Amino acid sequence: MKRLKYLLLAAFMACFAACSDDDDFQDSILDTTPDPRxxxxxxxxxxxxxxxxxxxxxxxxxxxxxxxxxxxxxxxxxxxxxxxxxxxxxxxxxxxxxxxxxxxxxxxxxxxxxxxxxxxxxxxxxxxxxxxxxxxxxxxxxxxxINADRVEQFAHDFHHEYTHILNQLKSYPTAFETISAGSYTTAWTQVSLANVLGQGFISNYAMSDATEDFAEMVSWFVIYDADRWDLRLQAAGGPGAEGYTKLKEKETIMLQYMKNMYNIDLYALRDLVQVEIAKVIAEL
Amino acid sequence: MKKAIIVTMIGFATLWTGCSVTTDYLFDELSTHRITQYIEDCDKVLKEWPDGWKMVYYPDTSQYGAYTFLLDFNEEGRVKMAWDGDKDTTESAYAFNTSQGPVLAFTTYSLLHKLSDPDPSVFGGAAGVGFEGEYEFIIREVTDERIELVTRQRKRPVTLVRATRAEWDQLDENREIVSRFAVDRELPFYQYIEVGGQKACFLYSQKLRMAYLAYPEGDRTVTYRLPWESTPTSIRFVRPVTLGGVTFSEVTMNASKQLRIADVPGTTGRFYRTANSGARCELRFPGAVRASQKNDAYNLVERGVALDFLVPPNHGIEYFRFYWNLVGYAAGELYIRNTQGIALMAGLYVSDIVADGIGDQVTFVRHPSTQLSGAIDQELNLWFGVTYAFRTLTGYMTDASGFTIIPFGDQFYMIRNVDNRQWALYSRKNMVE
CATH class of the missing domain: 3.40.390.70 (Collagenase (Catalytic Domain))
Incomplete structure (x- = not known):
């Protein structure tokens, strides 16, 4: 019985061998010619x-x-x-x-x-x-x-999207999401900036969901210099106010995340980005 | 055991059968080889004709006429373009792909893309769709003289025909003819055409490449919507029209504004405009208000120079949308761009509608619940509230002389009766399809 099994197995293998085609591989049937440089x-x-x-x-x-x-x-x-x-x-x-x-x-x-x-x-x-x-x-x-305003806008857009990439590679702490849980809304465009800041969001778009909130925090942090960042926090009500407190909690998590996950000091990054933005604008 | 052997034998038989390949193919080559060959042939034809190719492109004849493009394809995957829209020329990239059969795609920005540009600030059209143009074309048929295409998404036919050197040289003449019929920016309404003793209201948009011809007949209005294309000597309608017993599809005008029917030799006509900005249309369009209310939302696609205050550039307003019949009222919406690049609804105005007996003239009366909504921040809220909605827009909308409504296919003109330089052309709201 065992012998019969081996015989059958050998016969099957032979069948598959018979199916193999000895022809060489040909060139791709698709046009792989690169576009002219x-x-x-x-x-x-x-x-x-x-x-x-x-x-x-x-x-x-x-x-x-x-x-x-x-x-x-x-x-x-x-x-x-x-x-x-x-x-x-x-x-x-x-x-x-x-x-x-x-x-x-x-x-x-x-x-x-x-x-x-x-x-x-x-x-x-x-x-x-x-x-x-x-x-x-x-x-x-x-x-x-590209003009002076647009340099800052492009810098913001790119840092925002790159933050998403960093988050997609290594997630930010779930604690971030709890800070403003329940305040995210699809009607974020219809809220005044003062109201947005008062609720602890750095921008209108940050109010759309937690991932955008995180990306907006990082991108505005590096685009604004220290004074402008502080102005925003003051506009959120200053120390003791709900908006200010939430923004500071988010800031702490953001700074720790970038340091712990990627060894990036966001303060140092901000300084470098500021210098480069100024240089680009000066060269326009 | 016997059963197992029988089953095994059947298995063997099946495998042997599977190995025998005797399929007859309809074509000698694989489909991928054929499509590649087809594309190579097409590319060769495009490059070989020394004077390039002409494309008369009607993106959507329900709303727009045609722009004429001349295209010169070269060896490096580059294409030079000129058109009858203006004197600009471009050089950009093109390529083929097989995403939906053989496809010819214009892959970096060129003149052709102006008709597809979803940003109304670039060339006009409705936000999100532009002029409904496309820049990817499925290749249907290739001969040495012509290439038949259909647009990839909407499957609208487009033909490339061999161009001549003269056609490149004559584009200025195309543009000149187009401009002779053009709306006078100071006195856009109302223009008339008279052929065979019959007078018709003749609306004409140089930008949209559309003419509109209407005349009263008994208690109704006979209308022709006429998408057109330019030639070096005329504008040619996409279909014939009959006026005063003369059937024609091509008209031309000399520098002295004398009208001639180009395709009916010896036939002339008259082309004239009202003399002042306060004149009302000599023709009436019964039921125009009701017809325009079939759709409740329209985007502003074109406007007279005297209406620029409606969308003032210094506040970043992108476009204006008009609502008819919003729970019985008329309303306007503004979309603006803030520093974060976000466009959003920023103002809302509601008013009652009072239409005249014929139904093509309308006045708006301020409704008690006139209101604002959706402002971005306090500063803009203040500006919209005080300056825009309650002064500018209210003053404009509630003028006692009212507006004349002229239906224009899916679009309509709304012309302020006190000054016909203040007009707006609205297109049915039609965002991303």
Whole structure:
């Protein structure tokens, strides 16, 4: 009986062997020819891809970005000016503080650039998003030319999205979510800033949910200098007020998280970002 | 045991059968090979014709006419473009993909993308959809002379035909003809066209590439909605129209504003405007108010120069939306951009509607519950409350002379009777599809 089993097994194997095709593998049936390289592609390769393995997607690819929104691709002339700002106000400070290894491990593997903002049904529009710890998409580059105000806005947008990436790689403490639990709302656009601050949110958008709250805390912390940050906290009612107290609790968790998880001193990061923003604006 | 052997034998038989491949294919090559070859052929055709290609693109004939694009494809995946919209030219990237069969995609921003741009501040159209243009096209048929495409999302037909050097050189003439019919920004209403002794109201939008022809007949209004395209010598309607017994689809006008029917030799006509900004339309449009109330929300897509105060730029207002018949009232909404780049509803105005007997003129009376909502912060709230809603908008809306409503397909013109330079064209609210 055992012998019969082996015989049957051998016969099966023979059958499968008979099915194998001896032909060599052929070239891919898909067209794998890369797009012709332009000077823009060379610049991206030299500044983002070669050293940091970051692919910058500026050419439109169907279904790659929010397929539910009607968007247009970026104007090629807007790509390098934007990336230069990002290099200085985001990439440089993080590399200087965290080191190249940290940066290569945490930097998004893809930065996608879109020309238009994403108009949404409720009258809001999408300016950026972070996905799966791997990609940051920045929208609206065609209609947001770089000027003094915009440098700060782009710096904020990118630090905000990068904070999401960091959170997607290593979660922030659940204690953060309990501070304002019950106060997050979808009607965050219809609340005055004074009211928002009074409830312990650094911005209107922070009120939309806890993950955005955390990203807004980090991004505004590094974009504002110490005085402006303190002004915001004072506008939240000052020491003893509910808004102030909650913001300080969130600040403590945020500082500890960045230090413990990534060894990033947010005070030092803020100083570097401030210097770079000032330099970029001075060079405009 | 016997049973096991029989089952095993059946298994063997099945395996042997599985190994025998005798399928006859309809095509000699795999589909992926064929699609790649098809794309290569298309690319070759596009690059080989030295004078480039012409695309007369109607993004949506229910609301817009056509823009004419000239495209010159080159070896490096680049395409140069010119169009009849303005003198701008672009050079950008194009590529093919197989996302829905063979697809030709214009992958970095170019003139063509203006029709798709969802930001109304770029080229106009409705927020979120622009002019409903697209920049990815499924390739349907390729010959040496023409390439038939359909847009990837809405499946609207577009054709590329071989361009001539003369067509590149004549784009200025296309633009000149287009501008001769154009709305006078100071006196946009009302224009008339007279052919074969019959007069019709002739509305014309250079931006939307749309003309609208209407005349009363008995107790009704005969209307033609006429998307058009430009030629170096005329504007050509997408369908023929009959006026005064003359059926035509192409009109032209010389520098002295003399109208000629281009496709009916020897036929001339008359084109004229009212003389002053206070004149009302000589034609009436029975039921226009009621017709416009079929949809309750509209986005502002175009406006006369004298209406700029409605959307003042110094407060970052992005667009204005108008509501009809919101629980029996009319209402306006403003969307603004704050420092965080967020657009949101910031003002609401409600008023009663009083329509005239014919139903194409309307006055608004301030309703006791006129109110604001959705302001961003105290400063803006103050501005909207005091300056905008209760002074500017109330004063504008409740003028005793009222407004004339002219239906325009899914859109409508709302023209202030006291000054016809103050007009707005609203398009049915149609955000992201």
């Amino acid at each position: 332009t000077p823009l592609d060379d610049w991206i390769w030299d500044n983002f891809t070669n050293d940091y393995n970051i692919r910058v997607i500026y050419k439109w690819k169907t279904f790659e970005v929010s397929p539910e929104l009607l968007l247009v691709p970026v104007d090629e002339a807007k790509v390098i000016p934007f990336l230069e700002v990002i290099q200085k106000v985001w990439m440089g400070p993080y590399i200087q503080l965290g080191g190249e290894v940290f940066f290569k491990e945490t930097a998004p593997k893809q930065i996608a650039l879109v020309g238009s903002v994403g108009f949404m049904e409720d009258g809001l529009y999408l300016l950026g998003e972070a996905e799966r710890g791997r990609r940051i998409t920045i929208l609206g580059l065609n209609t947001r030319p």
